[in-house]
Amino acid sequence: MRQQSPPAFLLQPHDLHPMSQVEFDKWVAILRANFPDHRRLAGLGHNFFPCTPEQAAVARSAWERQHPVCEMRDRDGARRVDPGIHDAAVWLDMMKPGDSLSLLRRDGGVLEIRGPVRGTFSLRCVDERGKVVLDAADRDSGAVLGAVDQYLVAT
Numbered sequence: 001m002r003q004q005s006p007p008a009f010l011l012q013p014h015d016l017h018p019m020s021q022v023e024f025d026k027w028v029a030i031l032r033a034n035f036p037d038h039r040r041l042a043g044l045g046h047n048f049f050p051c052t053p054e055q056a057a058v059a060r061s062a063w064e065r066q067h068p069v070c071e072m073r074d075r076d077g078a079r080r081v082d083p084g085i086h087d088a089a090v091w092l093d094m095m096k097p098g099d100s101l102s103l104l105r106r107d108g109g110v111l112e113i114r115g116p117v118r119g120t121f122s123l124r125c126v127d128e129r130g131k132v133v134l135d136a137a138d139r140d141s142g143a144v145l146g147a148v149d150q151y152l153v154a155t
Contacts, residue, residue, distance in 0.1 A: 005030065010040055013051035015059040024050035068105050069152050075100045088148045092141060095121075103151055111151045113144060123147055 008017030009027045031038055040048045051059075064070075072083040072091065075098075080087050083103070091101055095116060103111040108128035115121035121144045125134035134147070 013049055013055075015051050015056040017051070018053040018056035019050040020052060021050055064106055067152075068107065069103050070106045071104045073102045073104070083152070085145070085149050085152060088152070089145055092121075092144060092148075103148065105151075111148065113148075116141075125151070 005027045006017070006019065006023075008014055008019065009024070009031075011017060012019060012024060028041075028044065032041060035041075067082055069083060070081065072080045072087060074091060074095075080091070088101075088103070092113070095101065095113075097115070097117055099115070101113040103113075105111075105128070110126050111134075112124045112126075113121055114124075120138045120140055122137040123134055123139060123144060124132065124136075125147075127133050139147075
């Protein structure tokens with residue numbers, strides 16, 4: 001019976017495509033038997049080894065701590081996963097009166113931006129317990145971007 005290796009096998013180590021050591025060893029043996037001169041075999045143990053599920057989980061957890069905002073949504077349902085300040089600035093610039101923009105944190109907190117009304121915005125921030133920690137109106141786009149920048153990195 002013929003089997004094709006997982007697509008991520010030759011990409012190892014790759015934390016988005018974890019692979020157990022046992023599975024990796026199996027595919028290395030098959031690669032070695034069928035393609036003994038394959039270039040990836042030369043890096044075996046140096047730059048060609050598996051990223052185990054445990055290592056991938058640690059990397060993902062560290063990345064999530066550095067990026068606490070997991071999603072940005074507008075009122076029409078458009079979404080951006082793991083937004084950055086540039087994404088927020090572009091979307092803020094596109095907002096029209098009556099629009100809203102929500103930044104959702106992995107811990108459950110939300111920063112809601114509404115406006116613009118006469119060139120200013122309102123902000124409402126709710127923490128993971130549902131407690132309002134910020135409720136501000138009449139903020140210019142620079143102040144809003146400053147708040148968004150802090151929200152994107154605050155842990």
